[in-house]
Amino acid sequence: MDTILRINNLSAGYGDESVINDISFEVEAGKRVCIVGESGSGKSTLLKAIHGFGGVTKTCGSIETPKDILLGIVPQNPGGSFNPIRTYKAQIMEALKSNNIDFKIDEVEKTLQILGLNDAKRALASRPYELSGGMNQRMAIATTMLLEPGILLCDEVTSALDVKTAGMVVEQLLEINKLKGTTILMVTHHLGIASKMADYIGIMKSGRMLEYGPAKEILENPQNEYTKNLLKAVPRLKVS
Amino acid sequence: MNHKRKKINRIKVIISAGVALLLVLIALFASVIAPNDPYATSASAIRSAPSGEFLFGTDNLGRCVFSRVLYGARTTIAATFILVAISFILGSIIGILSGYYGGILDEIMMRIADIMLAFPQMVVAIAVAGILGGGLSSAMIALGITMWTGFARLARSHTFAIKNCPYVQAAKLAGKSGPAIMMAHILPNIIAPLLTNALTQIGTTMIGISGLSFLGLGVVPPTAEWGSMINESRAYIQIAPWAVLYPAIATIVTIIVFNYLGDCVMEYRDED
Amino acid sequence: MAKQILKRILGLALILLVLSFLVFGIMYLAPGDPAEKRLTSQGVVVTKEILQAERERLGLLRPFIVRYADWLRNVLRGDFGVSFKDDLPVAPKLIKGLKNTCGLALTSLLLALIISFPLGIWSAVKKGKLVDHIVRLFSFIGNSLPNFLISVLLMYLFCIHIKVFPVIADGSIKGLMLPALSLAIPMAGRFTRQVRSELLDQLGEEYVVGMKSRKVKGRFILINNVLRNSLGHILTIIGLQIGTLMGGSVVIENIFRWPGIGKLVMDSITARDYPVIMGFVLIMGTIYVVINLIVDITYRLLDPRSF
Numbered sequence: 026m027d028t029i030l031r032i033n034n035l036s037a038g039y040g041d042e043s044v045i046n047d048i049s050f051e052v053e054a055g056k057r058v059c060i061v062g063e064s065g066s067g068k069s070t071l072l073k074a075i076h077g078f079g080g081v082t083k084t085c086g087s088i089e090t091p092k093d094i095l096l097g098i099v100p101q102n103p104g105g106s107f108n109p110i111r112t113y114k115a116q117i118m119e120a121l122k123s124n125n126i127d128f129k130i131d132e133v134e135k136t137l138q139i140l141g142l143n144d145a146k147r148a149l150a151s152r153p154y155e156l157s158g159g160m161n162q163r164m165a166i167a168t169t170m171l172l173e174p175g176i177l178l179c180d181e182v183t184s185a186l187d188v189k190t191a192g193m194v195v196e197q198l199l200e201i202n203k204l205k206g207t208t209i210l211m212v213t214h215h216l217g218i219a220s221k222m223a224d225y226i227g228i229m230k231s232g233r234m235l236e237y238g239p240a241k242e243i244l245e246n247p248q249n250e251y252t253k254n255l256l257k258a259v260p261r262l263k264v265s
Numbered sequence: 266m267n268h269k270r271k272k273i274n275r276i277k278v279i280i281s282a283g284v285a286l287l288l289v290l291i292a293l294f295a296s297v298i299a300p301n302d303p304y305a306t307s308a309s310a311i312r313s314a315p316s317g318e319f320l321f322g323t324d325n326l327g328r329c330v331f332s333r334v335l336y337g338a339r340t341t342i343a344a345t346f347i348l349v350a351i352s353f354i355l356g357s358i359i360g361i362l363s364g365y366y367g368g369i370l371d372e373i374m375m376r377i378a379d380i381m382l383a384f385p386q387m388v389v390a391i392a393v394a395g396i397l398g399g400g401l402s403s404a405m406i407a408l409g410i411t412m413w414t415g416f417a418r419l420a421r422s423h424t425f426a427i428k429n430c431p432y433v434q435a436a437k438l439a440g441k442s443g444p445a446i447m448m449a450h451i452l453p454n455i456i457a458p459l460l461t462n463a464l465t466q467i468g469t470t471m472i473g474i475s476g477l478s479f480l481g482l483g484v485v486p487p488t489a490e491w492g493s494m495i496n497e498s499r500a501y502i503q504i505a506p507w508a509v510l511y512p513a514i515a516t517i518v519t520i521i522v523f524n525y526l527g528d529c530v531m532e533y534r535d536e537d
Numbered sequence: 538m539a540k541q542i543l544k545r546i547l548g549l550a551l552i553l554l555v556l557s558f559l560v561f562g563i564m565y566l567a568p569g570d571p572a573e574k575r576l577t578s579q580g581v582v583v584t585k586e587i588l589q590a591e592r593e594r595l596g597l598l599r600p601f602i603v604r605y606a607d608w609l610r611n612v613l614r615g616d617f618g619v620s621f622k623d624d625l626p627v628a629p630k631l632i633k634g635l636k637n638t639c640g641l642a643l644t645s646l647l648l649a650l651i652i653s654f655p656l657g658i659w660s661a662v663k664k665g666k667l668v669d670h671i672v673r674l675f676s677f678i679g680n681s682l683p684n685f686l687i688s689v690l691l692m693y694l695f696c697i698h699i700k701v702f703p704v705i706a707d708g709s710i711k712g713l714m715l716p717a718l719s720l721a722i723p724m725a726g727r728f729t730r731q732v733r734s735e736l737l738d739q740l741g742e743e744y745v746v747g748m749k750s751r752k753v754k755g756r757f758i759l760i761n762n763v764l765r766n767s768l769g770h771i772l773t774i775i776g777l778q779i780g781t782l783m784g785g786s787v788v789i790e791n792i793f794r795w796p797g798i799g800k801l802v803m804d805s806i807t808a809r810d811y812p813v814i815m816g817f818v819l820i821m822g823t824i825y826v827v828i829n830l831i832v833d834i835t836y837r838l839l840d841p842r843s844f
Contacts, residue, residue, distance in 0.1 A: 078749065095752075098750050105743035105747065106747020106748070106751075107747060108765075110766065110840055111765070119761060123751070154841075168751065169751070380552055380555050383556070383825070384556065385781065385783045386784065387780070387781065387783065388818065388821045388825075391784065391787050391802070392563075392802070392814055392818045395806030396568075398568065468681060476788055479788065480803065495686065495689055496685075499689050499692070499792075502692070502693050506693060516683065517681065520681045520683070521678065524677070525677070528677070
């Protein structure tokens with residue numbers, strides 16, 4: 026398998042202050058990776074550093090990706106990442122045009138349907154302020170997916186959703202990964218979600234990566250005390 | 266960073282307040298500073314260019330433009346301050362009463378304010394000043410008719426916001442009377458935004474008063490006032506441009522100083 | 538939506554009714570006897586009998602409320618009475634003046650918008666840079682300049698020193714330029730400040746960050762989103778500025794002798810020609826209120842959330 030993302034000894038933060046320190050890991054193309062950590066662990070900073078956006082600056086180390094791939098990010102508050110009073114259709118068209126991708130209505134509707142938005146026409150004609158958090162979340166994932174990213178970066182995409190909706194979004198992300206082979210890198214504070222969807226899991230605390238490895242190893246044979254405690258506290262997420 | 270900006274803002278406020286104070290002092294002591302009698306005409310010195318004797322030259326009646334600009338400062342600045350002060354006091358009283366007692370009084374007062382606000386200020390002012398006939402006081406009444414509403418609305422909304430605060434409620438329970446509570450507890454807490462608003466009104470009011478005077482609806486000649494000075498001398502501007510330019514510069518500088526002070530104070534208060 | 542608009546229109550009608558009452562009331566209380574004024578302006582030697590007859594003829598002896606109702610009924614039919622000066626109907630005079638005033642006001646509004654939008658946008662995008670400081674300085678100064686002063690200075694500069702424009706506006710396009718500019722400069726200063734601060738507010742919104750993260754082109758973000766979302770607020774500010782523009786045009790028309798409604802009203806003030814003054818206030822008030830109603834409706838149309 027090809028490596029699509031390689032991170033070497035990365036330190037990054039805001040201004041001169043490092044929030045994450047000395048992080049190294051690799052992601053293979055087509056895999057699903059979850060970085061788990063409590064709030065303040067630096068996992069979102071890591072994601073922003075990889076995406077190269079959000080005011081995070083690299084102080085040390087390197088992030089390597091193939092030149093021709095696009096990094097798509099689904100932010101924490103996806104509804105807020107769209108202009109609240111314009112239709113999704115107009116905003117998706119703009120995003121695609123900016124990235125030199127043709128707007129093909131069939132393609133768009135298909136992507137929306139994968140994400141459970143069966144009435145795609147109506148979803149496209151609606152404005153972010155009219156939709157629920159879960160709907161906005163899916164529209165955001167769909168829009169990012171339409172940009173044909175090499176890696177899909179997801180920042181706590183389930184944290185604002187109720188358990189049922191969160192489960193559905195996870196399922197849909199798995200579906201996307203299966204159908205399109207898109208690499209997914211997701212940060213979450215929810216180990217249950219990671220156990221459901223990840224091929225690889227990384228555990229972060231206080232800006233450092235405590236453990237990183239195949240999901241099975243981390244879940245069944247954790248080396249780190251912190252990870253063990255986390256595992257004990259996992260509420261079982263029901264995914265049908 | 267933020268601290269530094271705040272410090273810079275404070276320095277800006279102090280400097281612009283200092284300059285504004287200087288202008289006020291010049292206006293107050295116009296009679297001491299002025300080298301000549303602003304009303305003394307001189308047939309021998311008609312429209313003479315600026316010189317040692319007449320710093321800003323003379324107008325077409327041979328009056329000293331410098332002295333007239335100084336006396337004009339007194340007229341313009343005094344009229345502005347008095348008008349703003351009256352609007353401020355009346356508007357605040359109405360606003361606080363409306364906000365504190367609410368009910369039918371509030372309803373009536375705010376409807377009146379709405380109606381006043383529904384019409385362009387200068388149009389109303391021109392018509393009212395025109396009907397009342399010239400004179401500085403009628404110009405002030407004409408502008409004041411609409412001006413108090415701004416203060417009233419501001420005072421009302423701030424009073425509304427604090428009237429249910431514990432300390433106001435406590436004073437009420439202690440048996441203090443309405444007026445006493447308004448004076449002792451409400452006014453001190455809402456005076457800052459009201460004063461800031463008063464400050465920002467000075468520039469606009471000055472433009473209004475000198476504009477009406479310029480139209481001949483303000484001060485009656487020969488009283489020195491910048492707007493009417495400019496209006497009188499613009500007819501012979503090609504022969505004696507100084508008679509227009511100096512009062513013009515005085516007007517511009519004064520308005521800019523007070524507007525700048527208003528902006529700075531607003532910015533300073535926003536930082537909090 | 539329709540219900541809300543209907544409610545606003547009813548409120549507006551009420552406000553206009555109050556305005557008409559105030560206008561009439563003030564004229565009623567105004568110093569000076571219209572009958573006497575009228576007779577003297579026609580060169581009649583005023584005696585007590587003639588004066589009383591004239592009052593009778595003008596209907597000045599009827600009770601206030603009857604006179605008001607009568608006047609209002611005529612006004613609603615477009616009849617603003619006859620001028621005290623020459624006995625000619627006031628309405629055609631007002632309409633003729635209004636046409637000229639609209640020409641001047643629209644030109645200056647357009648000028649102000651053309652100046653202020655690019656400057657405001659530029660300075661918001663380059664916040665904190667040199668351009669921003671320069672634009673802010675100029676818009677601050679423009680905002681502080683009384684329009685009568687600008688017109689006097691412009692006249693001095695262009696008519697006397699450079700001799701490009703005529704001193705008295707003769708109704709030609711060239712004659713329109715200086716008065717329009719005098720009105721436009723302070724307005725442009727105000728608009729630039731407002732456009733800038735409105736855009737800065739929008740640029741700080743979360744969606745801008747989201748769009749940048751999707752690599753949406755800056756041009757799309759600025760024009761289709763930031764500017765589009767600010768439009769409602771900017772429009773409201775423009776609507777409120779129309780009032781200042783109306784007052785300003787009275788001053789400017791008199792300086793440049795532009796034959797607008799402002800020139801007409803100042804001439805009528807000198808002559809105490811009350812019907813013209815009343816018509817002026819009523820027309821200006823109505824236009825202002827109607828414009829702001831339209832602005833309000835447009836604002837709601839621009840922001841679907843406001844329903």
